[in-house]
Amino acid sequence: MVKFSVVIPLYNKEQDILTTITSVLNQSYKSFEIIIIDDGSTDSSAKIVRKINDDRVKLFEKINEGVSSARNLGVEKSTTEYITFLDGDDYWHPHHLENLNLLITKFPEHLWYGSAYEKKRNKQLTTKMDSPILEKGNHWIGEVDEFFRYCFKDSLVNSSSVCFKKEFFNELKGFNINFSHGEDTDLWIRAALSSKLVFSNIVSSCNNLIGSNRSSDIPINNRHTINFDSFSEEEEKNSFLKKYLDLNRYSQIIKNKLSGKNLLLTSDYLKKIDLNNLNRKQRILINQNNISLKLLFLIQRKLVSMGIRLSSF
Numbered sequence: 001m002v003k004f005s006v007v008i009p010l011y012n013k014e015q016d017i018l019t020t021i022t023s024v025l026n027q028s029y030k031s032f033e034i035i036i037i038d039d040g041s042t043d044s045s046a047k048i049v050r051k052i053n054d055d056r057v058k059l060f061e062k063i064n065e066g067v068s069s070a071r072n073l074g075v076e077k078s079t080t081e082y083i084t085f086l087d088g089d090d091y092w093h094p095h096h097l098e099n100l101n102l103l104i105t106k107f108p109e110h111l112w113y114g115s116a117y118e119k120k121r122n123k124q125l126t127t128k129m130d131s132p133i134l135e136k137g138n139h140w141i142g143e144v145d146e147f148f149r150y151c152f153k154d155s156l157v158n159s160s161s162v163c164f165k166k167e168f169f170n171e172l173k174g175f176n177i178n179f180s181h182g183e184d185t186d187l188w189i190r191a192a193l194s195s196k197l198v199f200s201n202i203v204s205s206c207n208n209l210i211g212s213n214r215s216s217d218i219p220i221n222n223r224h225t226i227n228f229d230s231f232s233e234e235e236e237k238n239s240f241l242k243k244y245l246d247l248n249r250y251s252q253i254i255k256n257k258l259s260g261k262n263l264l265l266t267s268d269y270l271k272k273i274d275l276n277n278l279n280r281k282q283r284i285l286i287n288q289n290n291i292s293l294k295l296l297f298l299i300q301r302k303l304v305s306m307g308i309r310l311s312s313f
Contacts, residue, residue, distance in 0.1 A: 002031050002032060002033050002079065002080050003029075003031040003032065003080055003081070003082055003101065004029075004031065004032040004033070004080055004082050004083075004084050004097055004100070004101075004163070005032070005033050005034075005035055005074075005075070005078030005079065005080040005082070005083050005084070005166075006024050006032055006033065006034045006035065006084050006085075006086055007035050007037070007071055007074030007075060007078065007083060007084070007085050007086070008020065008021070008034065008035070008036045008037070008074070008085075008086050008087070008088055009037050009039055009067045009070035009071050009074065009087065009088060010036050010037060010038045010039060010041060010045050010046070010049070010070070010088045011038075011039040011040065011041050011045070011064065011067070011070070011088070012041050012042060012043045012045060012212070013041075013043075013045050013088035013089050013211070013212055014041075014043045014044045014045045014048060014212075015089075015211075015212040016088060016089035016208070016211050016212050017045050017048055017049065017088050017089075018048055018052075019091055020086060020087075020088055020089060020090060020091050021034065021036075021049070021052060021057065023086075023091035023092045023093075023094075024086065024092060025054060025056075026094050027092065027094055027095075027096065027097045027098070028094050028095055028097075028098045029095075029097035029098040029101050031097075032056060032080075032084075032097060033056050033058060033078070033079065033080065034054075034056055034057045034058065035058055035060070035074040035077050035078050036049055036057065036058065036059045036060070036074075037060050037061075037062065037070040037071070037073050037074045037077075038059060038060070038061040038062070039062060039063075039064050039065065039066070039067070039069070039070040040061075040062065040063050040064030040065075045088070046059065046061060058077070060073065060074075060077055065177070066177065066180050067175075067180070067183065068174070068175035068176060068177045068179060068180075068183045069175075069177045071085060071159075071174070071175050072174040072175055072177065075166065075169055075170070075174060078166065080166070081165060081166055081167075082100075082104065082163055082164070082165060082166065083163065083164045083165075083166050083169055084097070084100065084162070084163045085159050085160060085162060086159075086160045086205075087159055087160050087207075087211075088211075089208050089211025089212055090160035090205065090206060090207055090208045090211065091160075091205070091206050091208065092160075092204060092205050092206070093203070093204045093205065093206070095202070095204050096115065096161075096204035096205050099115045099200050099202050099204045100113055100115065100163045100200075100204075102141070102200070103115070103141060103163075103198050103199075103200055104163075106141065106198075107143065107198045110143070110195065110196065110197075110198045111164070111165045111167075111168035111191075111194075111195040112157075112162065112163065112164045112165065112168060112191050112195060112197055112198070113162070113163040113164075113197070113198045113199070113200075114156055114157035114161055114162050114163070114197055114198075114199050114200070115161055115199065115200040115201075115202055115203070115204045115205065116128065116129055116134065116161075116199075116200065116201050116202060116203045116204070117129050117158060117160070117161045117203060117204070117205040117206065117207055118203050118205075118206050118207070119154075119206070119207045119209055120206055120207065120208045120209055120210060121209050121210070121304055121309065122209075122210055122304060122305060122307075123210070124305075124306075124307040125304060125307045125308075125309060126206070127309060128203060129154040129203075130153040130154045130313070131150045131151065131153060131154050131156060132149075132150055133150040133156065133199065133201065134201055136201060137201060138201055138202065139201060139202060140200075140201045141198070141199065141200040141201070141202075142198070142199065143196050143197075143198055143199075144156065144196060144197045144198070144199050145196075146240055147188075147192035147196070147197055147240075148192065148238070148240035148241045148243070148244040149240045151188075151244055152243060152244065152247055152313070153311075153313045155185070155188060156188075156197060156199055157188055157197070158184065158207055159184045160205050160206075160207060161204075161205045161207075162188075164191075168191070168194075168195065171194075172187065172190050172191060172194065174187070175187055176226075179225065179226050180225075181225045181226070182225050182226025182248075183226065185226055185248060186226045189231060189241070189244075193231075193234060193241075225252065225262075225265075226248075228245045228248065228249065228272075231245060242274065242277065243274075243277040246272075246273045246274055246277040246278065247277065247278070247282075247313070249269040249272060249273050250269075250273060250278055250282055250286060252265070252266075252269060253266050253269050253270065253273075253286055254285060254286070254293065257288070257289070257290055257293050258290065258293050258294060258297060260290055270286075273286075279312070279313075281312045282312050282313075285312055
């Protein structure tokens with residue numbers, strides 16, 4: 001019986017999709033199907049997929065409705081108990097499914113799983129995810145006692161590293177189709193409030209930040225961003241969740257200021273942030289104007305291109 005369904009949402013990724021799919025086909029653990037949902041691509045993405053001669057690769061095409069809708073449809077089309085996700089420009093290391101299978105074998109009663117990942121920032125710089133959970137050691141695996149406590153810098157999971165029991169994903173009603181940005185964060189929050197994550201510190205996937213046609217390239221005024229108000233009751237009871245949400249609000253404020261858009265949302269976020277949850281650099285940056293932030297952002301990008309990463313987190 002096939003164990004994993006690999007759901008890949010696809011929209012105009014002709015430069016990357018073959019590498020992404022190949023990284024799945026090269027897995028050491030072979031029990032999987034690949035469900036690709038072409039979300040109305042206008043380039044040669046679907047054509048590239050059709051040329052792959054492997055019965056495990058299944059392509060479904062639909063009109064463009066966004067990544068949440070595509071992922072949800074992929075789960076609907078899946079035939080297995082466990083669902084994994086992989087974005088069309090990211091890739092897995094050969095041991096990723098083997099890594100997830102080990103977690104499931106050791107913790108079969110749990111509902112969702114994740115493993116450490118890296119970020120490809122440019123051709124010269126790839127960095128490991130930044131979380132205090134890595135201090136437990138490179139080969140640590142186990143149940144995460146408090147999800148949000150480990151996510152103040154990088155999330156423990158992303159849309160190319162996470163695995164759900166299909167039943168649990170459906171109970172959560174999947175990704176919120178009303179969000180084009182932050183839809184993944186919204187799902188992680190709902191999942192973490194419902195069940196403990198099982199995690200592996202073994203790096204087995206790569207978030208390719210220089211991939212083609214990334215959602216971060218979409219102008220901010222065209223985005224439908226997550227609204228954290230739906231978690232207001234929970235954050236009052238959970239200080240870790242409150243800090244996690246405040247850091248996400250901070251990040252969105254900086255993006256809004258850089259673009260000069262969504263000023264009303266920016267004002268709303270500012271009112272709700274507890275500044276004690278921000279570090280000194282963040283408190284300074286949140287008060288900078290558009291011009292100052294753009295200059296600092298250009299400096300940051302220049303340093304990254306030289307292999308030097310600076311962050312306010």
